[in-house]
Amino acid sequence: MTVCRPTRVSIIGAGNVGSTLAQRIAEKNLADVVLLDVLEGRPQGIALDLMEARGIEQHDREIVGTNNYADTVNSDVVVITAGIPRKPGMSREDLLKINAKIVLDVTRQVVIYSPGTVMIVVTNPLDVMTYLAWQASGLPPAQVMGMAGILDSARFQTFIAMESGLSTADVKATVLGSHGDLMVPLPRYSTVNGVPITELMDAPTIDRLIERTRNGGAEIVELMKTGSAYFAPASAACLMVEAVLLNQSRLLPVAAHLQGEYGLEDIFIGVPCRLGCTGVEEVLQLSLTDAERTALQASARSVRDSINQAQTLLETSPSPIAS
Numbered sequence: 001m002t003v004c005r006p007t008r009v010s011i012i013g014a015g016n017v018g019s020t021l022a023q024r025i026a027e028k029n030l031a032d033v034v035l036l037d038v039l040e041g042r043p044q045g046i047a048l049d050l051m052e053a054r055g056i057e058q059h060d061r062e063i064v065g066t067n068n069y070a071d072t073v074n075s076d077v078v079v080i081t082a083g084i085p086r087k088p089g090m091s092r093e094d095l096l097k098i099n100a101k102i103v104l105d106v107t108r109q110v111v112i113y114s115p116g117t118v119m120i121v122v123t124n125p126l127d128v129m130t131y132l133a134w135q136a137s138g139l140p141p142a143q144v145m146g147m148a149g150i151l152d153s154a155r156f157q158t159f160i161a162m163e164s165g166l167s168t169a170d171v172k173a174t175v176l177g178s179h180g181d182l183m184v185p186l187p188r189y190s191t192v193n194g195v196p197i198t199e200l201m202d203a204p205t206i207d208r209l210i211e212r213t214r215n216g217g218a219e220i221v222e223l224m225k226t227g228s229a230y231f232a233p234a235s236a237a238c239l240m241v242e243a244v245l246l247n248q249s250r251l252l253p254v255a256a257h258l259q260g261e262y263g264l265e266d267i268f269i270g271v272p273c274r275l276g277c278t279g280v281e282e283v284l285q286l287s288l289t290d291a292e293r294t295a296l297q298a299s300a301r302s303v304r305d306s307i308n309q310a311q312t313l314l315e316t317s318p319s320p321i322a323s
């Protein structure tokens, strides 16, 4: 008798984003979930809690909590959420050194047990962490990507719907670039049922919504006082997991490795990509105005500076980046 192996997603970091993502994946019946954390008891407790909801939510997905990477073996997708969230007054870049060490450590352990996985990075600062995870993993670049563009676009989408009073379902918004102050919201590619928002709102209103989008993560950090956003981030990561597991050919903005696209080399940054079972299957090159291209280049320069900074910081660490 053939024994079927269920699809498995491992989530490294059983904190706010990781545990919410585990819930979404299981309740959408996408895959079995392994939730791993350094904290003893936390992933086990969350997994048991989610298992006890199965009868109510009507699914039979296995959710396992663990501190042992061997339990993540043969994961189809691994999502890295391990790391420290920022506090009010901090930028995501302030997390660079501490999270770089965590991301390098967990990535190296993940690929021992899942050498062919698709890896989705969530830990901040996002674009740099995705680059470091890719380097440490040895995976082909198409199998490593970062989650941010879907979240930033969803925030822009929400603010456009709130401002216009039109249904969120009809709004499509596009945000490219880094997951930071230099992200690049694109009003020309943001529409309400096909109508560009530039036809629906005046420039000062659009500028105000762009500013709120750029500040979207910080706005929640300031309100929550401890921790950062996790419901919308988990939804965004789940969309990527779903696109990969179900080979959906979704066109989504993700932090992908660029090798000449948009005139950028050897960097991970948010661009529209076709996502399928092998990961990033294509980078779509939008035509950009001079101003949009300049903004994307500035965004990429800031990511490149942070990568250089992370590599300098890590040179003094006991486990430097090694390919």
Ligand SMILES: NC(=O)c1ccc[n+]([C@@H]2O[C@H](COP(=O)([O-])OP(=O)(O)OC[C@H]3O[C@@H](n4cnc5c(N)ncnc54)[C@H](O)[C@@H]3O)[C@@H](O)[C@H]2O)c1
Residues within 6 Å of the ligand: 012, 013, 014, 015, 016, 017, 018, 036, 037, 038, 039, 081, 082, 083, 084, 085, 086, 095, 099, 102, 105, 106, 121, 122, 123, 124, 125, 126, 147, 148, 151, 179, 227, 228, 229, 230, 233
């Ligand atoms: N890319 C995005 O858009 C986005 C959105 C939200 C959060 N984030 C980032 O994701 C990260 C997690 O956010 P959160 O709200 O879940 O934080 P959290 O503090 O709730 O959870 C983080 C978890 O990581 C665990 N952890 C730390 N070091 C670890 C290690 N070496 N191995 C395994 N687990 C480890 C912690 O024990 C904790 O449970 C943060 O860096 C945050 O800034 C990014």
Ligand SMILES: O=C(O)C[C@H](O)C(=O)O
Residues within 6 Å of the ligand: 085, 086, 092, 124, 151, 179, 216, 217, 218, 220, 221, 228, 229, 233
């Ligand atoms: O803002 C943060 O620090 C968390 C995340 O990147 C977000 O945008 O919500």
